[in-house]
Amino acid sequence: MNIAFSEEQEMLRKAARDFLTAECPKKKVKELEEDEVKGYSPEIWKKMADLGWQGMVIPEEYKGQGMTFQDCAVLLEEMGRNILPGPFICTVIEGAYPIMDAGTEEQKKEFLPRIASGELIFTMAQLEPNGLFDASGITVKATHKGDQYILEGTKVFVEMANVANYIICIARTAKGASAEDGITVFIIDAKSHGVHIEVMPTIGMDKLCEVQFKNVSVPAKNVLGKVDKGWPIVENVMRRGAIAKCAESIGGMQAAVDMTVAYSKERVQYDRPIGAFQALQHIMADMWTAMQTSRYILYQAAWMESEGMPCTKEVAMAKAYINEKYKWVTEKGVLLHGAIGTSREHDIPLYFRRAKAADIRYGGTDFQREIVANKIGLVS
Secondary structure (H helix, E strand, O other): OOOOOOHHHHHHHHHHHHHHHHHOOHHHHHHHHHOOOOOOOHHHHHHHHHOOOOOOOOOHHHOOOOOOHHHHHHHHHHHHHHOOOOOHHHHHHHHHHHHHHHOOHHHHHHHHHHHHOOOOOEEEEOOOOOOOOOHHHOOOEEEEEOOEEEEEEEEEEEEOOOOOOEEEEEEEOOOOOOOOOOEEEEEEEOOOOOEEEEEOOOOOOOOEEEEEEEEEEEEHHHEEOOOOEOHHHHHHHHHHHHHHHHHHHHHHHHHHHHHHHHHHHHOEEOOEEHHHOHHHHHHHHHHHHHHHHHHHHHHHHHHHHHOOOOOHHHHHHHHHHHHHHHHHHHHHHHHHHHHHHHOOOOOHHHHHHHHHHHHHOOOOHHHHHHHHHHHOOOOO
């Protein structure tokens, strides 16, 4: 296993850090959080596309860069460090990858170049009000009618659906022998008649939406993959999405640790910087250790995914561990900042709130622990 960063990846990291620092300072992040209409900057989105970011993992034949998933993880770490608001993960991980994996040649030619150019924003509608991440939670119904499917039901926590051009919706088309059977994946125009989208209030202020499908007609040609056999597509998204969210979380941890260490050198109590007190030093040492440990297990999973190796267990281990460590690191960061750490004027609360929001994305800690338990041979 080689998870050392290449020269090209280090160049990507530096270029991304420089770009995001210049284009999206924390003042801009806070403004975008308060934006009730979009929640992202179309101008920054276009510049990102010009840099090739949206097309990073898309093959060159579809106007992409043809880079690896591990390259994408490096970029996502820098996005998390800067808390970039926007539809990058939902467009690339939930949109481009499923089309690359299961799309017809016609679908690939129609959508992938336009994703790479920044023209299209995608998102995936999987989770429902029952809160279940496994296949048993899929109850939105799709009924075959001629050359159409009619969708009925509600999805929740659909990222950036308020600005998406297309929604990849997971629906049930038949009752099979198992919960995984009878699930079909659809590409739906977000402006279709009967699609109702409402932004939900969340701690992360990250534009997660409730999407209602009321008698929505979808052409049969917009089925992604095979009818009734769509659950493997969802599993791939869940796995890659968990890695992507972990990469963002590592960047957030790095920023929180750096911010806290810097503050501890400046804040003086009893004629000494608070960073000189052993008890606080030990807390910050533990914060640093949690961050570095998280980074190692993340990039092991990202490397295995890039190499096409089975890594369900490794991804679940990473997501369960990083969920908890990101929350712990940012909680300690707020604590060590004192009263100012609870103020919206300071940047540390941004990371604390994002850590809470990151936990549930692509499966919370307990969900991931169950996967690990199953993979090591434990059964309930």
